[in-house]
Amino acid sequence: MLNYIIRRLLLMIPTLFIMSFMLFAIVRFAPGLAHPGAGGTTGKLNSRQAQKEQELEIKRRLHLVDRFGHPISVPMQYWLWVRDIAEGHFGMSYQYDEPVLTLIAQRLPVTITLNLIATVIIYIIAVPGGMLAAVQRGRWFDRGFGFLTLALYSLPSIWVGSMLLGFLANPQFLDWFPAAGIHTTDTSHMTYFQYLGDYCYHIALPLVCYVYGGFAVLSKQVRAAMLDNMRQDYVRTARAKGVGNWTLTVRHIFRNSLLPLITISAGVLPGLLAGSVIVEQIFSIRGMGALAYKATFGHDLPVLQMVGLVGGIIGLLADLITDLCYAVADPRVSYE
């Protein structure tokens, strides 16, 4: 087992290397990399000298040139970039003129929290749903459920989000929910529970967008896992032994179906992370997705690069955790 874990970790190193080099290369060879960014957004004019200085400064920061303005070779650039990241210097954003690390530290918790809450809710509603469908296999409930999950799976979040925002958080129709953000603007006077309540009120609509797709996928998985177990010999044995239907379903089949569910839980997160670009954009939540979106428009490549890297690392970790969970939880799998 230890062997397997070590091997798995070693295999991650080349992946990490390839991924980082890919991100480095895409951004390194992008046109307009050393442009001073949105400094002139207001239409104010920089003097030419200042603009040149700014460009040189950015080039230095990106390690395109050294202290004296001489160009640096590409492999060396990559090495310096990696070293900077290892030291915690994630570069500077063009748009915000702040370190990328600060920006990510600000936004990652928002996104991760939302996604974790969404994941929990998905599990809470998908497990009973999938079980019921499996038990009712072939009957009208199962069919309806199959159709419903497929429909939910196909429902575009841009539509759901726009409609929720347009109809439920709009003075034009029903002004029931807040239109943007995850908090009232002034939270300083709130107690902890008010604060939490305010948070829940604000994330209600975004959560709907996060949850329905995940629910579709997961409940299908639950149903499949249950059916898989129902076909096993031990179920027949148990039935023959006279175990009651309910006991059988809950205590035997369900328990054995839990294994794949737990292991895929880590895999749910990266998918939600990608979806957060759209949901956060619709509901003006200042998370990682919104950061990536704004960076795309602002041509803020250092930010995008780092958002990609952080997202990628989270994805890799999720993969790793899935595999390890599986290895720990399932003694039937051999790892040589």
Add this chain to the structure above:
Amino acid sequence: MNNRFGVKDLFYVFLLLALLGAVLLEVGQSAYQGRQIIALQGDIQRLNDMQMRQLEVLKHIENSLAVLPSHLRSTDVKPVRGGAVATEAGSGQSAKPIRETLPDGSRYVYYPRPPLSSHNPFSRSDYAQGDWLVLDLNEDPSTLVPYVPQGEGAYLVQGYVLETLLIQSSVTLQWEPWLAQSYRVAKNGLKIWVTLRPNVMFSDGVPVTSKDVVFSFNTLMNPKINDAPMRSSYTDFESCKAINSREVVFTLHHPYFQALANVGALQIVPEHIYKFKRAKDFNNQPPGRLIGSGPYVLQGWQRGQQLTLVRNPRYWGPAPTFNRVVYRFIESPQASMQDYLKGSLDAVSPRAAQYTRFTKDPQFVKHNIYYNYHTPSDGYLYICWNLRLPMFHDRTTRTALAMLVDRNAIINSFLHGLAVPINGPFSVFSPQNNKQVKPIAYSVAEARALLHKAGWVKNSDDILERGGKPFEFTLTIPSSATTLAQIAGYIQHQYARVGIRVNVSPMQFEVMLKRIDSRSFQSYCLAWTGSIEQDPYQIWDSASIADKGSNAGGYSNPEVDKLIAEARSNLNTTSRMHQWHQIQAIIYHDQPYLFLFQQYDMMFINHRFRNTKPYGYYGINTGDWYVPLALQKYH
């Protein structure tokens, strides 16, 4: 294997996840803001220590003030409620401002007291201090350190904390002494002497001296400080030197009409706070380090949420009305409208569509104050033709292109009538604007005739052609602006009517700027910010064509160059305005841009505020607002 996972275990997992979520929620979202506040509080703490040490100094100064002639003493401002006049007139015969020309030809201006705004509310019967003003910004500034930031929001916030030597009257456009008590401009315009008021001090109680002015100037001019945009307008200055503790003199390389404005706009920062050894230390200060002599001090800043300014207890000038000014950061216009309707914002700048919709609602109109107003600083929208291309080479074609665009129709259809067409490079509302310039009237038939005259004929594909080359070009617009997309669509349609094909290409702003810098565009649509008196050199002089200058289209007219050079060094306002008028007439005649229009500003204001009417060249001035005692909401 049987008892590996049970229902119970599942619940444990959920519980754990939920707990983790709650912890992350709490820690993740408040820790960061916490850190920001702590950093800020550290700063304020340090300030307090400093105040203790400077108490002695302060006492000394107050003693010395006591023996000064009474007319030089500060106007004593008491925080009063109700009908009383807020500022007691300083006794003495020289209470009136003095403006005179001295024997050596220099202009001398002396204000014994800081000037009050022309619409000040102090004499209103229901005037009262107190209450808060809660406004919104769409994004929090990256930093508030003086000179460094570039965002609109940072300038707004800094305006409450930092003060300038002079202020420009919103009505007469005269520069009036503020932190300064008097100023003198040499006849040739190369020297400006400024004398500070005797009793002004920073919010930590340290008096403002000429040393601080010199420090502020030198910091601003330091090329290592990240303030290039602001510094670029001071390039004509040579030095700033202290004569004594209250007097400084600014020296210029050559006369420049905006020299006084630049001196006047210099924000004065305390040297003892901002002194630095390396420029990096100045640039990388904590973002909330903002200390000045203004009526408010920064109290707290929760990144991404809100920023609070409170009354400066030691303020030397007329006491400000509101106890607090709060800025909330709300990105989505829909959300800030929601907040405004709920009452958690006191004023909001709606979009044109929102403005039209809400002002149609009688219920809303009854309970809210709303304005649409205009100021010279509202930017104007234009389309720049790349004059290097043969198709844009001749004026006749360009005039025809302008004729094809019905600007009033655009304003009515897409902007709800909330804009006004411009006829040249200066704001319609600025004194620079030449009212004699006749706008090119919209006429498709006339445009057709002009195009024909310019040698354009239709080919078999119904496209205009000249010398075998079809009239087809790309119009680049920034991709984030929806109104621009609408306008571009309209222009595309209009030009197609006479046989000109336009390809609209939305582009990310930075990429677009780069294209413009390298002149690899055919035409683009953007806006210039306006100001009361603009220096056309940057955009219209032929010297600004080379080396990524702002004359991107490549406009060059020797007559304009000559006039610009003359006007720039002309210190006489009246004759200079005349020169600007001439320049505008020539440029409009040449049509290097398709000048579109200037948009209005809109504002909704909570009904409890009074004296909110926009006036003068600045429009809305929140400094004049107040809330009658009975209506006050926050205490």
Add this chain to the structure above:
Amino acid sequence: MNSLEPSLPSETMMPRLLSQRPRSYWDNVLASAVRPWAVKISVAYLVALSLLAVLIPFIANSRPYTVVVSAHNSMQAKRLYPLFRSLTRLDLIVLVWAGVVVWCVLHQWLTRKESDLVRRRQRRWRVMILAAFAAIALTTLIGIFRHNVLDVTNYTRLVAEGKAHGAIFAPIKWGYADMEPLRRDLINKMPMPGHPLGTDGQGRDVLARLLWSARVAMSVGFVSQIIALVIGVFCGAVDGYFSGIVDLLFMRFVEAVEAIPTLILILIFVATFGRNIMAIMVILGVTGWTGYARFVRAEFLRLRSLDYVAAARAAGLPLWRVLFRYMLPNGITPVLVSASFGFAGAVTIESGLSFLGVGVRPPTASWGQMLNEAGNPATVFRWWEAIGPGLAIFLTVMAFNVIGQALRDAIDPHGEAL
């Protein structure tokens, strides 16, 4: 994955030994997949949508098929064909390629009774290659000789004013970019006669734009999935063929690409290389191939361990020949299952990108971009512009998912996961 046994392509190995006309495994799968009514509806919907995407200039266009215009200066009237005259290069190219595809499908259908499998396969290949060549040649010709005509005559008004007659209009009298910018009463209007789905912020007909968007959605899905398929199958096949260290490294590469959240990876590409419809297609292809590669690789690794491959090798056939000549064609048929889901994903992502404002360029219509305009917070919420596109994306994605699931169920009756 282990229950893919029936896919043994034994028939194709020894066709001549069979006396009866054989039904291939793929035929069986198709037959059983298409049985449910939901799949039939989905197929019908997608066929209709494809036809719409190809024929849209003839369905929603402000220019009439034909009209008789009386010129102002001369008395003689002239018959014009404005719609055909103003077909763009792109319209024609789409028509050509669609024609070629229809021809190939028809040919397959007509030759289905052919009993000689080898001849049938040869004929099919010949026809397909010929068709591809014809299409490429025609595309080039169109690209060189066809100019896009600029015709903004308002024929509806001409007819109304009596200056033209005998006009035959398309069923919907609006194109995707036609507007009356000077008429404020046509901007932002709710459904009304003449504009059954209302108008948008620039006074364009929402229904026309909704239908035109089908072309963007279908072409982005189609092209991007072909690119992804080619890259994925090629990489997967090469990888499955070499295995060993190549496989190890290659899988790390696939992992690296997959680890980065898709939409963020795409945004990085968009920020770097700019946005336009072609770039979006390529980017979707370049980022979406990993699924195919994994699938083909797994298939190859499984196949090469089978006995008959060993037998073929023992008989003297080199491994590459066995794998590429005989395995690949059978290895990729199940890949079409993931192509179905991939297509659905591409449609979703394209609409998402257009929604975010980094997709198609205006005035091209796209469902996502319409949704974005409808819910733009700077204006009022135009529900009439939001419902149609959302429904269209939903139905399209749903149709592909229904088909994909039916195919998978047919291949692998026990696998129940989405």
